[in-house]
Amino acid sequence: MKLCLSPPNNYDLLSSIHAWIYPDVQPAPEKTGPDWFGRVITIEKTQIPIFISQKTPGSNLDIFYSETSISKELIENKINQILSLKVDISPAIKVIERDSQLSEFVDKISGIRPYLSDSLFEALIKSIIQQQVSYRAANVLTKRMIEHLVSPLNIRGQAVFAFPTSSQLIEMGEQGLRKIGMGFKSEYIMEVCNLIESKELFLEPLMLMSSKSVHKTLTPIRGIGEWTVHALQIAGIGDFSVFPYGDLGIQNLLGRIYNDGKRIKKKQVLEYSAKWGEAGPMVLYFLMCADVLGFLGEISR
Structure with a gap:
């Protein structure tokens, strides 16, 4: 199955992905090649392997996906969401363009669009993993977790991966997470997963909540503070009214x-x-x- 999208002017797929996912530390669960990006996305609890190719920045996106009962419209909407193809970045680009210290970099920066996680669960767990370490170190830990838990699916001759589910992480357990280097964050990850499995925590409603309500919902959970909530809001919701200023x-x-x-x-x-x-x-x-x-x-x- 295939669809084609015309991205915003100058859009650079790989730069947008590699701003968060290191090309030499994969799968996280994202994987990239010379002109492609692949992973498994989830729509209505259905896992769909995707392979997105872009020959040059600004050119069309060729999107290949496995045969599924999920409609092409829903898949297109999901791609637009995670790649932020409909997000207006022009106000931020104008600021950069007018700043004497930054203006020389505007051409490259203008090709980036925010890359969002497939789900709020993925965004939250990744935000916990990113606490107090570099993005590279967080990628390494995420890669270990995915390789331990997730069986790949195939698309266009490439093995692609989903992010683990809460039940998979519970099966791995706190000690299993500690063995791959998660340390004290293992407890925080288990806390979130247990709350989800016991139906005490529902993440999807956060998409429609105010920033204050998102904060009020998540911060009572052990291991989740302001930095983690703001990281989730950016990477999971695409909310750019906030930022982890203390980073x-x-x-x-x-x-x-x-x-x-x-x-x-x-x-x-x-x-x-x-x-x-x-x-x-x-x-x-x-x-x-x-x-x-x-x-x-x-x-x-």
């Missing part, structure tokens, strides 16, 4: 850009974001993506 990565990055290489404080990150208006959180997101991708020249880590 050391963004403090270091803005320090390299604006403060002679010296890390700035959370208060100063908030001030920069406020100066950029409603686009502030998305500007910060794009700067972190560009840093990971090496788009910022000597400024990049």
Whole structure:
């Protein structure tokens, strides 16, 4: 089965994925090749292997998927959602374009679109894994977990993977997670999975909640604080009214850009974001993506 999508001008599929998923640390569960991205997505509890090809940035996306009862319209909607193809990034791009420190990077940054997780469960578990470690280290841990739990499906000659379910993670258990290096986060992951399996926690309604309500729902859970909630809102909901301003990565990055290489404080990150208006959180997101991708020249880590 195949469909073709015309992406926004200059859209770069691989850069958008690689801002979060390292090409040499896969599956997470995403996998990439020279001109493709693949994984298993879930629609109405049906797992669907997908393979998305883009020959050059800005060109059409050729999307291949296994035969399924799920409609082409639902699959297209899901692809648009996880690749953020209909998200308006122009306010953030204008801010970057007008900033004397950043304007030279705008052409590369403008090809990025936020990449979202397949589900809120995936976004939440990944956000827990990302606590207090680098994105690369988080990718390594996620890869180990997926290879331990998930059997691949095949599409276009490639083995692609889904993210584990809560029941699979419970079967692996806290000790199993500790054996692959999750450490204290094993308890937090088990807590979330047990709440879901016991039907005490429902994540999908978060999509329609206010930021305040999302925070109120999740922070009573052990191991979930403001940073994790904000990471979930960005990677799972696509909510760019928030940002984890206390993140050391963004403090270091803005320090390299604006403060002679010296890390700035959370208060100063908030001030920069406020100066950029409603686009502030998305500007910060794009700067972190560009840093990971090496788009910022000597400024990049």
